[in-house]
Amino acid sequence: MNQHHGTKHLTFGQRCGRTLKHLRSTPAAARKAFPEATLKAIETAIADGETVHNAEIRLIVEAALTPGMAYSGISNRQRARELFAQYGVWDTEDNCGVLIYINLASHQVDIVADRNVGRRVSPEEWQAVCRTMTTGFASGNFHDSTLRALQQLNTLLQSHFPSTGPRSNQLPNEAILL
Template identity: 25%
Template sequence: MRDIITEEQEKEIVEAIAQAEANTSGEIRVHIENNCAIDPLDRAVEVFASLHMHQTRLRNGVLFYVALKSHKFAVIGDAGINAAVPDNFWDETKTTVLSEFKNGNYGAGLVKGILMAGEQLRTFFPHDPETDTNELHNDVSFGK
């Protein structure tokens, strides 16, 4: 995967997560693996659970799931987000990310999508410095 997502790009993704989370109480994670043999939304749900993302106080975790070699991508939010936002909430974010992916710009696509997600989430889950803590790691997780 390092031939597609470099260590420098990984650092940029982690920085984008921190920047996005500064605007919202939402928690953002990125998971990257090579292959996905099932529907990417189904796989994203599996990864979401394995990363214990459902354990945030407001149930407002967001996962960006990427299967590089399978060319699959999904963005999913936890129950708290899904209850608060319209059905097409992630459409613009997905379109932006995928347009960068089509040009081979995986790191840039994720950074743009993460920053967009932070802005979108701010409306429904604004940052509250009195109660917000970083509930999930900002690091990128990698599968096989």
């Protein structure tokens, strides 16, 4: 989870700079960072993980916030929570949904977990997963660092929510590019 809790108190200049940064990050940049082969590998990693644990994972990559959201100061965490609700990650049978939200313009990753998962996994464990991604992303390695983070997350979830046998898939495994 990202430790940036909000950006509401930015100056006018900071707001304008943040907005420009998000305007420069395009959907094409997101597709370059997460091409079809990477998206398929992510889908496979999520599906494979869900055979060893009872949690449900969604991964959303957003190239940038809208200019209005960027200027208004919405934080990465706030946006992740909004998408957690919008995509129904909270709506799993055992309250065990996990959203990984990547904002490319902000260079930030947040994880939002439903209450059952949130009670058992420590903030330090979430931070370690996020760091795996952000460290790799800093060097332009989106594919391998995302897959390493998913492996790390799957192992973590398996330790807290081991599989109890075959079950229905409650959330799609495909990554979402916004």
